[in-house]
Amino acid sequence: MCFHLALISLLKCERSWGFSFPATNMNLSNPVTRRTASAIRSRIRLDRTSLSMDMTTIESASTLLGNLPSLNLTPGEAETLAGPFFGLSLFPYLAFLYFLDVPENETPKGVTIGFATCLLFVFLTIPAAIASQVWYGVSLADSDWLHGSAESLLTMTNLVTVVAFRQALIAKEEGEAMPLSATSYAPMVKLVAGLTALAGLTAFVPAVMGPEVHTPYLGGFMDLPKDMVTFGHDDPSNSLTIAW
Amino acid sequence: MSTIQFYYISFSSVEARIFEPHVVLIHCSNLAHHNSFTICSWIIHVSSLVEFLVAMGFAWRWADIVDNPKWKGLTWGLIPLHSSGITACTYHLFYNHIPILVAFQAFLTCVGNSTAAYAAWRIAVSNGWKAPEKLSFLNGSDEIEAKVVSVVDVSVESPSPMGFEDLGDALAKDNDYIFLVKLFVGCAAASYVIKYGELLVDFPVVANPYAGFAFVLVPSLLNTFKWYKRSQDPAFEGWF
Numbered sequence: 001m002c003f004h005l006a007l008i009s010l011l012k013c014e015r016s017w018g019f020s021f022p023a024t025n026m027n028l029s030n031p032v033t034r035r036t037a038s039a040i041r042s043r044i045r046l047d048r049t050s051l052s053m054d055m056t057t058i059e060s061a062s063t064l065l066g067n068l069p070s071l072n073l074t075p076g077e078a079e080t081l082a083g084p085f086f087g088l089s090l091f092p093y094l095a096f097l098y099f100l101d102v103p104e105n106e107t108p109k110g111v112t113i114g115f116a117t118c119l120l121f122v123f124l125t126i127p128a129a130i131a132s133q134v135w136y137g138v139s140l141a142d143s144d145w146l147h148g149s150a151e152s153l154l155t156m157t158n159l160v161t162v163v164a165f166r167q168a169l170i171a172k173e174e175g176e177a178m179p180l181s182a183t184s185y186a187p188m189v190k191l192v193a194g195l196t197a198l199a200g201l202t203a204f205v206p207a208v209m210g211p212e213v214h215t216p217y218l219g220g221f222m223d224l225p226k227d228m229v230t231f232g233h234d235d236p237s238n239s240l241t242i243a244w
Numbered sequence: 245m246s247t248i249q250f251y252y253i254s255f256s257s258v259e260a261r262i263f264e265p266h267v268v269l270i271h272c273s274n275l276a277h278h279n280s281f282t283i284c285s286w287i288i289h290v291s292s293l294v295e296f297l298v299a300m301g302f303a304w305r306w307a308d309i310v311d312n313p314k315w316k317g318l319t320w321g322l323i324p325l326h327s328s329g330i331t332a333c334t335y336h337l338f339y340n341h342i343p344i345l346v347a348f349q350a351f352l353t354c355v356g357n358s359t360a361a362y363a364a365w366r367i368a369v370s371n372g373w374k375a376p377e378k379l380s381f382l383n384g385s386d387e388i389e390a391k392v393v394s395v396v397d398v399s400v401e402s403p404s405p406m407g408f409e410d411l412g413d414a415l416a417k418d419n420d421y422i423f424l425v426k427l428f429v430g431c432a433a434a435s436y437v438i439k440y441g442e443l444l445v446d447f448p449v450v451a452n453p454y455a456g457f458a459f460v461l462v463p464s465l466l467n468t469f470k471w472y473k474r475s476q477d478p479a480f481e482g483w484f
Contacts, residue, residue: 071453078343099364
């Protein structure tokens with residue numbers, strides 16, 4: 001079935017990635033499509049015995065796909081649907097942290113701190129989401145500087161987990177004494193505090209400098225120079241096409 | 245429709261006497277894409293995903309080291325949360341234009357937190373944790389304990405496999421700082437590919453939700469299948 005899907009998406013591509021899976025017939029007037037289709041046909045012919053599949057099969061599969069229910073929700077509907085799930089998520093996560101950290105497990109304490117920091121991310125994301133809504137009327141994901149600084153807290157969460165886990169693993173494997181990050185909460189709590197302050201700074205600095213909705217996170221550090229990337233419509237006839 | 249104009253020199257001049265040559269590396273015909281993520285935003289997202297995979301791999305290794313296969317259960321329990329992360333990144337990849345992915349991510353988060361809690365409970369019970377008297381139903385049954393023993397008997401120490409989650413293995417000899425720098429460089433490289441790659445191919449703005457789900461399901465299934473193979477055959481090295 002996956003193979004069918006791949007073929008259909010190839011066949012359906014017209015000017016760009018044709019992800020619309022329409023229930024219409026193939027547009028074979030397009031030279032790219034025609035070439036792709038004939039290339040696929042010949043490949044299928046070669047493997048006919050093993051694949052036992054021809055264009056009719058693909059077309060009927062395509063029609064089938066076109067009849068699938070629409071999953072296009074409005075952003076509002078999606079958020080309404082998401083709300084209860086996000087709300088309910090908190091309780092199993094608290095249970096997870098509790099069971100992970102029971103003394104019998106001897107879980108490296110820094111690992112617990114790492115996983116627990118996820119809650120910090122969740123709670124600090126709330127003011128960022130409110131800010132993007134109140135200031136710009138968009139969801140958090142659509143404001144780069146707010147989104148980047150909020151999301152960096154999740155990176156920090158996973159980073160702390162990985163560092164603490166790694167230190168404990170290496171010590172166990174080498175048969176050395178457990179590191180401080182495994183026996184005490186303190187080192188990773190300090191790391192979390194430092195990194196959270198840093199993440200706060202990446203939001204605070206633009207916040208006092210009169211940010212706009214599309215102010216880039218970290219000032220667009222490491223992006224290619226703006227001159228090198230251009231946008232806007234131009235005449236396709238004199239452009240080099242990347243055909244997919 | 246995308247165009248690349250490699251080393252195409254254009255002369256932009258504010259005034260006739262000022263000539264300022266510049267190189268256009270990428271031209272994206274869709275004006276709507278000019279607000280796509282910055283590189284640093286992508287690095288943040290990609291590294292979250294990769295670190296999570298590394299942590300899942302560490303839980304697997306921890307199981308071998310402390311000789312308790314229940315820790316491998318934690319790796320399994322974290323899979324939906326990893327898929328939740330993939331869903332978030334897919335949502336961004338499609339320029340935040342497939343709303344249903346937000347709901348799907350919330351669903352996966354809820355499921356993943358529950359499976360993680362269940363996995364952690366199994367670890368606690370296997371280590372002899374006892375619930376307070378009023379919550380004795382949390383103690384598990386002896387039958388489960390018996391199964392634990394039999395699983396321990398057949399468990400073989402997994403050798404070092406190769407995959408994202410095994411970056412931790414591959415970089416085990418580095419100190420913490422070098423490890424993190426290497427992780428960062430890898431994630432930065434991936435971020436350039438994602439950000440400028442999708443501008444280059446003019447990734448669709450109005451996308452089909454089914455395409456979005458495919459972007460989530462395919463890596464998730466591969467990931468799951470890899471752990472399955474590894475649990476069946478500890479010598480299996482994985483493909484990614």
